[in-house]
Amino acid sequence: MQHPFSVEEAIRNRVSVRNFKDQSIEADKLKMLKAFLNERYNPFNHDVNFHLFEMSDFSSSQKLGTYGVIKGAKHYLGASIDLREYALEACGYEMEHAILFLTSMKLGTCWLGGTFNRKAFAKSLNITDGEILPVITPIGYAHDQRHIQEAIMRRMVKADQRLPWKDLFFYEDFHTSLLEEHINNYAFVCEMVRLAPSASNKQPWRIVYHQKAFHFYEDQTPGYSTAFLYDIQRIDMGIAAAHFELAAKERGLQGCFVFNQNHLDVLPKNMHYAFTWKCL
Numbered sequence: 001m002q003h004p005f006s007v008e009e010a011i012r013n014r015v016s017v018r019n020f021k022d023q024s025i026e027a028d029k030l031k032m033l034k035a036f037l038n039e040r041y042n043p044f045n046h047d048v049n050f051h052l053f054e055m056s057d058f059s060s061s062q063k064l065g066t067y068g069v070i071k072g073a074k075h076y077l078g079a080s081i082d083l084r085e086y087a088l089e090a091c092g093y094e095m096e097h098a099i100l101f102l103t104s105m106k107l108g109t110c111w112l113g114g115t116f117n118r119k120a121f122a123k124s125l126n127i128t129d130g131e132i133l134p135v136i137t138p139i140g141y142a143h144d145q146r147h148i149q150e151a152i153m154r155r156m157v158k159a160d161q162r163l164p165w166k167d168l169f170f171y172e173d174f175h176t177s178l179l180e181e182h183i184n185n186y187a188f189v190c191e192m193v194r195l196a197p198s199a200s201n202k203q204p205w206r207i208v209y210h211q212k213a214f215h216f217y218e219d220q221t222p223g224y225s226t227a228f229l230y231d232i233q234r235i236d237m238g239i240a241a242a243h244f245e246l247a248a249k250e251r252g253l254q255g256c257f258v259f260n261q262n263h264l265d266v267l268p269k270n271m272h273y274a275f276t277w278k279c280l
């Protein structure tokens, strides 16, 4: 049985940690994490494979590194997928759920989608042909201070800020802002999406509420994913789905994710339909 935790508290407390204390993770916490990883779920009907490992499992010649971005972490969790439709969203969903769980145990994490030696990690973890390792996170206790490179990175992407509600949530179409009174208890759920982490803090999620359904769209940043073989912002969309569903369930709101429900003929430039939450 998973140890239950407050989703709202974990979402509000989570912050990327890139500088770690030289402190081991207690055996009971690692045991709880392993139990959690055995009971995962995502709404995208796609398997995600998790890899929990210690840096000391590998020899120093294996060049596993994070280009100096992460300092002091001994434990890591990686997620691998085969790159089929909705696999990236599934990966975003499950990894964020794990990260919120770790946050609830007072453990620090940091999504890494770019600044790690992907090839070396994938090879050392025996990621099979046909699978990719899009993300990993270090796990450990946060150091009291951020390192300098970390402080600079946070400033560059305005990591402490989020887009305002009016830029993210819409009513019927993309021309009308969503008001809290349109959606009652779901205002809290949307706020939990607004606080989510994303690659370079770009927050690509947009939601249009229409006839008791929340339609999710990706406002794709032009050129952002050209460094990857895939659209990394689809991982962000999976994170948004996780925050939405976990927050809805915490408030007792019934619904489920469904697909191919776009009701709009014309979308703003670079906007792509992703999936829909249907209220029940």
Ligand SMILES: Cc1cc2nc3c(=O)[nH]c(=O)nc-3n(C[C@H](O)[C@H](O)[C@H](O)COP(=O)(O)O)c2cc1C
Binding pocket: 014, 015, 016, 017, 069, 110, 111, 112, 113, 114, 115, 116, 135, 153, 157, 158, 159, 160, 196, 197, 198, 199, 200, 201, 232, 235, 236, 239
């Ligand atoms: C999919 C994804 C990939 C990310 N990749 C990196 C990365 O490669 N290196 C890094 O330092 N931070 C990375 N981040 C962390 C984001 O920069 C961070 O979540 C964002 O700036 C918001 O800051 P916060 O997590 O402290 O709220 C990534 C986040 C996500 C969701």
